[in-house]
Amino acid sequence: MERDATVQGAAAALASLPLMGPRRLRAVVDAWGFTEGWARVAAGEARSHPHVAEAMGNDAGELARRWAAAARGVDSEEVARTHREAGVEILVHGGDRFPPALADDLEPPVVLFARGDLRALDGPRVGIVGTRRATAGGRQTATELGRDLARAGVRVVSGLALGIDGAAHRGALHAGSGDDGRPGGPVVGVVGTGLDVVYPRRHADLWREVGERGLLLGEVPLGGAPTRWRFPARNRLIAALSDVLVVVESHERGGALHTVEEAQRRDVAVMAVPGSVRVGSCQGTNRLLVEGATPALSAADVLTALDLSSCDRLPLDVPVVADPPSRPAPRSATDPGPRRASPPVAAVLEPGDADLLAHLGGEPVPLDRLAVRAGIDLGELSLRLARLELAGRVVRHGSAVEEVS
Template sequence: MPDTTELPTEAHLLALASLPQMGPARLSALVEAVSPAEAWHELCRGAVPGGGVRELLGAPGAAVVAAWARRASELDVGELWRHHLEAGVEVCGVSSPAYPEPFRGEEHPPPLVVLRGDRRVLDGPRVAVVGTRDCTRYGRDVAFELGRDLAAAGVRVVSGLALGIDGAAHTGALEARAAPPVAVVGSGLDVVYPRRNHSLWRAVADAGLLISEHPLGTSPAAWHFPARNRLIAALADIVVVVESHARGGALHTATEAAQRGRPVMAVPGSVRAHASEGTNRLFDEGAHVCLGAGDVLALLGLDTPARRRGEDPRPVPEPADARVLEQIGWEPVALEQLVLRTGLELGSLVLALDRLEAAGWVARRAGWFERVAHDGR
């Protein structure tokens, strides 16, 4: 086994975090029992330091420890450390000077975080804007506007870089070209997930900060995302849920925020919209109503910024098309439903929808139609 005594604590934390089935709870238990270097050497010889780790492992503990020992025998700690240095990321343990301050106050702070970008962007008000990946056009528009207007007011928009609401909020924050965005992800910082957000990842890293508690090269796994959500809640002064189904990660983030005494806000949605079912139920649990960035800023104790309210550049629909637009409302609707609502013949309705779509009033997605809000740009 190569001599690793000259390597920093963070190098051994990386090595430990690279072992299979090593989550933050197990890693915390290890480094609370002994130093990261001692924990590494113990695991290399197939031993487990500290009773707390054995309790966490439970019945399959022997198999997990054997897998750790096999992986440890193959891993070069020094090479792993050099790889991270050369990649330009910052690796922090709890005792590192660069460790994000908001995490220090956690009851169980993440033992390892990896950063790409400027960690100083955390010095300022932070609001998490979260929601479902399977969002409506209404939800996407609201998330974009919240991200844009909050960033314009100097607020750091925090989210998870997922598809749907998360991505829309970060896109809006970047559009403002003001306060930098912050993202917490569930994979290594070099493993973009989902792949469609590759450009957005790069833009957020260039303008703000990416955070992970996984070494480079770590693929996403289902259990990574609830763990990621707790970090989003830990960073946020307020959590805003834009759209969430009856079950979803955004509700988990809201629960984590409430457990920390952080305010939770929700954007009201239609009682008929599945994408707002979980969001609307948050009001029963005491969530604040969010109708726009002004509500969030008021709860933060900040002044509402002067918003850019230019006239809507879209051409005013003809009266007949305007009546169709009114029947679409603000939730996705199928063509068959619109035929019933409007009473129009199919051919006339399709032509009206084509005109509304060309003018930017309506968006079409997978056979459904949604009204498009004017974003004030």
């Protein structure tokens, strides 16, 4: 397949058309390829292929006219040159530099726009996501997770949004600013706008730093404004790029939980930070724990899920998760991690941990029922169960737990 400026420009020009989402763009390219697809659309012939017409929906005629009008006078090679001069690389699916993690995805993007170093995608990658309306404790947790994972050489992937996303990126970027001088790892920011359209605007400095020290990546060409429908598409890229996805804080609905759904579709391990049931921004994460997500009490837990627990760049006995003042900070622990079996390791139990065993009764008990029996909230229950699991006293079965006999 051609991968010159003509193809790149056609891909970018197609992606810039109004309401040209990933599904419609895929239909056009599958039908005709990049250069012919651009020519057909510019000539008002988008409906001439049945698969493209189907992707365009009920208003295909009006949409075809809008596309043709928007394409009028646009030189696709000039589009490619504009991106190149702005320091933005156009990556077409099937090209040599297209990220392998996305090339083989369930819904691979047709074209990507990148600013920075693609080597930021090399090595283990952890997605850290959560609500924009995070608590101070949640932001601190995200910062410390990002920092310590980056110190361990993990690539932190997030969406550069307010709240949890931005905190995780800042932690990773500033990982080398401590007294020990250990460098951080590259970060990956996945965005839903053109790489020249900073959103949110207050993250302008963060965008610049991510592009300079890591990688900015998205499906939207230069000039693409923030549009609501683009962000679910962005979330699937975060999930696809993640070896493990960590949710720090989430309400019962929101973009973070959509990213979880995309991760589950791809068999990506999902972890969640426990929180108080009295805090609205912890309701979604606590529900994930009830449904079987693995508690993330520290960066060490995440490294174990990545099979990096032997990494010597992060002492595994250093707790990194900062909890809200309303509940005690957990002692550090190394969780067995999702989808992997590990032998029990030494764990320090706290008063009340072993009392949970009396409520199990020798059979698997759902977490929400166990919380009622024990008279504690789901956040505290998850912390206690994590320590018991590390001590080899209990075992998780999805959203239930059972005492080890």
